[in-house]
Amino acid sequence: MAEIKSNAASVEFRNVTKVYGKSKVPAVNDISLFIEAGNLVTLLGPSGCGKTTTLRMIAGLELATSGQILIGGADVTRLPATDRDVSMVFQSYALFPHMTVRENVEYGLKFSGFSKKDTADKAKAGLELVGLGGFGDRLPSQLSGGQQQRVAVARALVLEPQVLLFDEPLSNLDAKLRRHVREEIREIQQNLGLTVVYVTHDQEEALAVSDRIIVMNNAVIAQDGTPRDLYDAPSSAFVADFIGEANIFDCRITDVAKDVATVELGPLSLKLPARDQRPGPARLAVRPGRIELGSAGAPRTLPGTLHKVTYVGSHLEFVVDTEFGAVFAISTTVDAQFEAGQKVGVGFCEHGPVLLTG
Amino acid sequence: MRAKASTAPLHPTVVLWTAVGLIGFVLLPWYGLRDNFFTLSWLFDGYPFDDNVAPALFLVLQGQKLWLAPLGILLLAPLLLWRRKKADPYFGHLLIAVGAAGFAYLMLQGFGIGLRGFQWSWLTALFGELDDRQFGMGWGALLVSGAFLFLCTLGLAGRGAVGGDEFVVGSIGFIVAVVGIFIFMPIVQMLGSALVTQDGNYSLGVFFAKLFSSRLWGLGCVSGGPRCGVAWNSLFLAVLVGLLTTALGLVFALVVTRTGFRYGSLLRALTILPIITPPFVIGLAIILLFGLSGVITQGFSDLFGLQPTRWVYGLPGLLIAQVLAFTPIAFLVMIGVVEGVSPSMEEAAQTLRASRWQTFVTVSLPLMRPGLANAFLLGFIESMADFGNPLVLGGNFDVLSTEIFFAIVGAQYDQAQAAILAIVLLFFTLAAFYAQRFWLGQKSYTTVSGKGDSGIHPHLPATFRNAIYAIAGLWTLFTLLIYVTIFYGSFVKQWGVDFSLTFDHYVESFAVGWNQFGIHWRGAAWSSFWTTMEIALISAPLTAAIGLLTAYLLVRQNFRGKDAFEFGAMLSFAIPGTVIGVSYVIAFNVPPIELTGTGIILVLSFIFRNMPVGVRAGIASMSQIDRSLDESSLTLGANSWQTFRKVVLPLLRPAILAALIYSFVRAMTAISAIIFLVSAQYNMSTSYIVGRVENNEYGIAIAYSAVLIGVMLAVIGLMQLAVGRRNIGRRHMETDLSQSRTNVGVAGAG
Numbered sequence A: 001m002a003e004i005k006s007n008a009a010s011v012e013f014r015n016v017t018k019v020y021g022k023s024k025v026p027a028v029n030d031i032s033l034f035i036e037a038g039n040l041v042t043l044l045g046p047s048g049c050g051k052t053t054t055l056r057m058i059a060g061l062e063l064a065t066s067g068q069i070l071i072g073g074a075d076v077t078r079l080p081a082t083d084r085d086v087s088m089v090f091q092s093y094a095l096f097p098h099m100t101v102r103e104n105v106e107y108g109l110k111f112s113g114f115s116k117k118d119t120a121d122k123a124k125a126g127l128e129l130v131g132l133g134g135f136g137d138r139l140p141s142q143l144s145g146g147q148q149q150r151v152a153v154a155r156a157l158v159l160e161p162q163v164l165l166f167d168e169p170l171s172n173l174d175a176k177l178r179r180h181v182r183e184e185i186r187e188i189q190q191n192l193g194l195t196v197v198y199v200t201h202d203q204e205e206a207l208a209v210s211d212r213i214i215v216m217n218n219a220v221i222a223q224d225g226t227p228r229d230l231y232d233a234p235s236s237a238f239v240a241d242f243i244g245e246a247n248i249f250d251c252r253i254t255d256v257a258k259d260v261a262t263v264e265l266g267p268l269s270l271k272l273p274a275r276d277q278r279p280g281p282a283r284l285a286v287r288p289g290r291i292e293l294g295s296a297g298a299p300r301t302l303p304g305t306l307h308k309v310t311y312v313g314s315h316l317e318f319v320v321d322t323e324f325g326a327v328f329a330i331s332t333t334v335d336a337q338f339e340a341g342q343k344v345g346v347g348f349c350e351h352g353p354v355l356l357t358g
Numbered sequence B: 001m002r003a004k005a006s007t008a009p010l011h012p013t014v015v016l017w018t019a020v021g022l023i024g025f026v027l028l029p030w031y032g033l034r035d036n037f038f039t040l041s042w043l044f045d046g047y048p049f050d051d052n053v054a055p056a057l058f059l060v061l062q063g064q065k066l067w068l069a070p071l072g073i074l075l076l077a078p079l080l081l082w083r084r085k086k087a088d089p090y091f092g093h094l095l096i097a098v099g100a101a102g103f104a105y106l107m108l109q110g111f112g113i114g115l116r117g118f119q120w121s122w123l124t125a126l127f128g129e130l131d132d133r134q135f136g137m138g139w140g141a142l143l144v145s146g147a148f149l150f151l152c153t154l155g156l157a158g159r160g161a162v163g164g165d166e167f168v169v170g171s172i173g174f175i176v177a178v179v180g181i182f183i184f185m186p187i188v189q190m191l192g193s194a195l196v197t198q199d200g201n202y203s204l205g206v207f208f209a210k211l212f213s214s215r216l217w218g219l220g221c222v223s224g225g226p227r228c229g230v231a232w233n234s235l236f237l238a239v240l241v242g243l244l245t246t247a248l249g250l251v252f253a254l255v256v257t258r259t260g261f262r263y264g265s266l267l268r269a270l271t272i273l274p275i276i277t278p279p280f281v282i283g284l285a286i287i288l289l290f291g292l293s294g295v296i297t298q299g300f301s302d303l304f305g306l307q308p309t310r311w312v313y314g315l316p317g318l319l320i321a322q323v324l325a326f327t328p329i330a331f332l333v334m335i336g337v338v339e340g341v342s343p344s345m346e347e348a349a350q351t352l353r354a355s356r357w358q359t360f361v362t363v364s365l366p367l368m369r370p371g372l373a374n375a376f377l378l379g380f381i382e383s384m385a386d387f388g389n390p391l392v393l394g395g396n397f398d399v400l401s402t403e404i405f406f407a408i409v410g411a412q413y414d415q416a417q418a419a420i421l422a423i424v425l426l427f428f429t430l431a432a433f434y435a436q437r438f439w440l441g442q443k444s445y446t447t448v449s450g451k452g453d454s455g456i457h458p459h460l461p462a463t464f465r466n467a468i469y470a471i472a473g474l475w476t477l478f479t480l481l482i483y484v485t486i487f488y489g490s491f492v493k494q495w496g497v498d499f500s501l502t503f504d505h506y507v508e509s510f511a512v513g514w515n516q517f518g519i520h521w522r523g524a525a526w527s528s529f530w531t532t533m534e535i536a537l538i539s540a541p542l543t544a545a546i547g548l549l550t551a552y553l554l555v556r557q558n559f560r561g562k563d564a565f566e567f568g569a570m571l572s573f574a575i576p577g578t579v580i581g582v583s584y585v586i587a588f589n590v591p592p593i594e595l596t597g598t599g600i601i602l603v604l605s606f607i608f609r610n611m612p613v614g615v616r617a618g619i620a621s622m623s624q625i626d627r628s629l630d631e632s633s634l635t636l637g638a639n640s641w642q643t644f645r646k647v648v649l650p651l652l653r654p655a656i657l658a659a660l661i662y663s664f665v666r667a668m669t670a671i672s673a674i675i676f677l678v679s680a681q682y683n684m685s686t687s688y689i690v691g692r693v694e695n696n697e698y699g700i701a702i703a704y705s706a707v708l709i710g711v712m713l714a715v716i717g718l719m720q721l722a723v724g725r726r727n728i729g730r731r732h733m734e735t736d737l738s739q740s741r742t743n744v745g746v747a748g749a750g
Ligand SMILES: Nc1ncnc2c1ncn2[C@@H]1O[C@H](COP(=O)(O)OP(=O)(O)OP(=O)(O)O)[C@@H](O)[C@H]1O
Pocket: A020, A021, A023, A026, A027, A045, A046, A047, A048, A049, A050, A051, A052, A053, A054, A201, B731
């Protein structure tokens, strides 16, 4: 029985820029990044920020305008897709409609110098890996969306590529299936130790599957880090807001000592990790879940008026008017007695507020 | 259900069609008139009592044509629906019964009673000899049959057919009726007349003798004899033309879409030229170049001292001319398909380690299969139906279409022979149609998922690209040469003999003078030119309307029997113009529909020849318009007619214009069907030109052709202005738009 192995390799971008045709603005602007072998890294960002372009440059479907691209340490900048050891799962799956599922999976193997027997064995192993062992003789048009997606994954996997690319692989699936398939992809990736670059604009999906997330905005990298880094310590208001939701406050750093900043926010004085900030005006972000509502006038709170309370089943959502603008908070204790119009005190949990660096 | 405010005691649509029927029965002349109906001269010819112009009611009241009386009674029957709702079962049943009975009876009496009394012996047996007769139906009969048809469809809608939608059911009924009457019925009559011998008897023996004659099927050329049967000639030529035009069409489509070729629009423009050229004009140019006194032949013989030969007459010349003439059609089909192959398919193949060439062979080409099949079929049918080129270039290489023509117009006037030849022709094209379906089989060629990736088509490998550049370049040069020849030839005194320049040909055909009545169109060509313009301008909008309506039903509506409907519509694409021409001559020469010699028969033949163009254009653009658009309009309370008019039609404007222009152009350039249908009064440009060619008046023929080409260029230019330029950057195009095009061709056949 043939097995699907991994030839995982690292991917490196050195000051890569891509300008399409005659367009003046670059689609990807002077990006440098390093993806370690065996990691699943997500490219996350709003529509049009350059994720697909980045991915296609890894695949060799677009050539970089300037800069260097390395796969497994070798310079592939000028190499076309055919000659790169990279496979891609397309958003539309791009299954060949005139070939059966098996022929689709065998397609790449045929051009990789495998014997007939190896080709058949590997294709079989690949289909079994994605749980479609018995579907080899069907045409893609006879499969459900989720099954098609898995065929596309199998087709890319069996080539044992150095890097496997996914461009929004789940966007054509319904919400439930999406959750299931993304876990499957993650499982296969971890079992085989593949290097995967994964594009999505769904932040929850990114947080769930990634070893690392690269957030892009306007053709540049906004932040690069582990899911926890990005969530707990976003560097900019953009990242804080794009990943989860955040309340952004203008504040003032009065003093920095040994990486601990003293921050003034209205009547409050907070001690926070300084993150290389200097005294002066600054901004901080607080996740809605890390805000506690207390009775009005309680110590270490900001005074505010409860503007709206919404019951959404698993938790309560609040909008509180304060002198710093509207604050959005959530509480998982749904039984708490709060009513719109009530005066409340807005308090922060330990490790709640984070100074923004960007 | 929305409550309707109307409380009219009789359903308004019933009122409308009953009224139309009664007008037809009571007011309008029942039989066809000798003069144009719209001159209203019939009002002064003894209307309403004279037999020739009397309405049916007056005929019956005067005790004549009593068999028409039941029609009037049936027309009054809908009044029984007074105060009945559409939902009432009685409403539907009554209308279906009245409509169907009336329509059937009308047809029956029409076919049953002709110029010599009863047409069928069982009628004579039943009622005895009838010493009355009737002529072709006229406006009165037309209105009455329309009324019965739509009363019947209204009844069907009332019984809940297609969701009870009157407009849709009526449209389906209408299309089925006209396609039945003007495509299938003539062909059936043609089949029937194939069995009739010269002296009017039916004979299977004679039929088979003719059908399997060696003139048709002889294999002389294989066994060393002088020539092969006409059928083999046609088949061989058509297969070659089909293959070559498909290959060339593919080459051009690839040049434009897969090589980064920058002058694609130039190439597109160039390929328009042959489309607006009457096909035989290319044959003519080939004679001027390669004929016995052609410049190239003469040049060669001077250079190398060779004896000029007539090599170009026959298969070689026909092949060149038809390939030149029909490649653009293949190109138009192929370009849609080649662009329609989703780029992510090709990109996927590349990331799967296939080289460019392997990608092309294993992915792109198989996905273009529907286009290849379509292009081949069109080339095949066009070649089979082509009449002009074989006439001017055929030499001893006889083909079916010319053979049919000579059977009809020749000394022997053998209708049965023509019908038999037409049957063979039809057999070939239908066989090709089936072969195409078989070859495409059940496989799917369209991308399967919804939301797509954008991407760009990869370029072809360099050597392959250079090869197709070379082919396309040669073709381009050759086409240019042809058109220079046509243009230059129209100014030459006598080609091959006297090359001095002159305006004589233009003057002779298009001179304009003044006399006491104003402008005097003195040139010999004016009469046929204006007739052609008139007929083309009348038939173009009708063609577009029927085509688009059919497309709407095919793309947007679901009804029982839709598959059969679609199949019938597709099948009519495979009927060559020559066959339509012959069957019209046979079917519409005698009552109940007597049209030979009129302009109407020309208009009808154009409508039903060119309908496929409208259907295809409509299907192509309608499948690009999101269905949810008209669904949302429907849920907003509009009925399907309002939806069609307010939502679908405006979005279809480009398709409408394309269909209009294309059918206009086809009407101006067609020859295969109308050569059988023209008359002294209604002569068409193309048949006039062919007549000049037959008289060896090449100068006039070419000058006239050049003028036609100029006129059509102007029309196409106007169209481009009207539609405006559309920017189709790949990135901005919805992927399912391009997918939908994968199965749709552009041009019609004939
Ligand atoms: N072929 C192209 N020609 C010109 N501009 C392009 C092309 N492809 C992408 N662009 C532009 O480059 C920018 C980045 O596009 P890209 O497809 O990488 O975005 P994305 O992050 O994948 O967005 P989405 O989430 O919507 O898929 C966009 O502004 C886009 O308009």
